[in-house]
Amino acid sequence: MAVYKTNALVLRRIPLSETDKILTLFTREYGKLSAVAKGSRRTTSRLSGATEPLMLLRALLAEGMNLDVVTQAEIRESFPLVRGDFGLFLRATYACELLDRLTVERDPAPEAFDLLLSTLYVLQRAVDPDAALHAYELQLMAQVGYEPRLDACVRCERDLISGDLSPGGFSPTRGGVLCLDCAAQAREEVLPFTLLALHTVIGLANQEDARALAATEIPIEARDAINRALRAHLRLRLERDVKSTAFLDALRIGAMDDLLSAPMDSQARD
Ligand SMILES: [Zn+2]
Structure with a gap:
């Protein structure tokens, strides 16, 4: 049986039996793949802690008939600051879910792996976690060809970044x-989108420096418009909402403020 070693992020895990889990891993070399972690639901298992979402692993896998099998996993990074903050944990979970939704199995995408990994590191020290998350959304969408048109009007193609024209709104349908x-003439839904929102989003889409991104703050006046436009744009491209965005919304309007200070139980079971 062939074995291989790879760096892998655990995107999610589902119970397979009383004792086993199926992991969705994102590897740098092979892209997304599913693998069985035998015995990992036992708290005494050496794989138990390593097979939780958001773990960065150095994993040894064995090729199986249907699914590959995780035979060894060494935790390289567990992102304790993200795990210990409910708001950051939700954002990181959303980032994993989005990558899962936008990729297919066994299609290597090292730049997507690097982007998620760097986003998890940035989230740990971001002054504005939503800036990190929106930069991730925009850059991931660009990698898969779903990015919104920002430099010119998506209908008449006139330039919007030279400063002569102001944006009139964001059209999720046209993207x-x-x-x-x-x-003013559009018949489809047009969401409010100001020049400030446009410049902020362009800045986030192009910000590849982790240190600068961690220090970036979305202006309060543009925050709501950016949240709504990116959400609607993504929803149409994905055809249904990403599950964790409902929680993120509740978080952003403050409905879950009381939960923010509660540490996550990183060993929570399904
Ligand atoms: Zn136009």
Whole structure:
């Protein structure tokens, strides 16, 4: 039986039996793959802690008939600051779910692996976790070809970043920003989107420096418009909402403030 070693992020895990789990791993070399972690639901198992979501592993896998099998896993990073903060944990879970939804199995995407990993590190020290998360969404969408049109009106193609024209709104259906004229004539849903929102989003889409991103704050006046536009844009491209976004919404409107200070139980079982 062939064995191979790889760096892998645990995107999610589901129970397979009383004792086993199926993991969805994202590896740098092979892309997304599912693998069985035998015995990992036993608290005494050496694999128990390593096979939780958000763990970065150095894993040894054996090729199986249907699913590969995790035979050894060494934790390289467990992201304790993300795990210990409910708001950050939700954002990280959403980031994993989005990557899961936007990729297919066994299609190597090392740049997507690097992006998620760097986002988890940035989340640990971000002054504004939503800036880190929106940068991740925008850059991941660009990698898979779903990015919104931001440089010009998505309807008439006129340039919107030279400063002569102001954006009139964001069209999720068309997948980008509209100029004032086109927004006024549009028959589809147009969401509010200001020049400040546009410049902020362009900045996030192009910010590849982790230190700068961790220090970036989304201006309060643009925050709501950016949340709504990116959500609606992604929802249409994914055709249904990513599950964890409902929790993120509740978090952003403050409905879950009381939970924010409660540490997550990282050993929580299904
Ligand atoms: Zn236009």
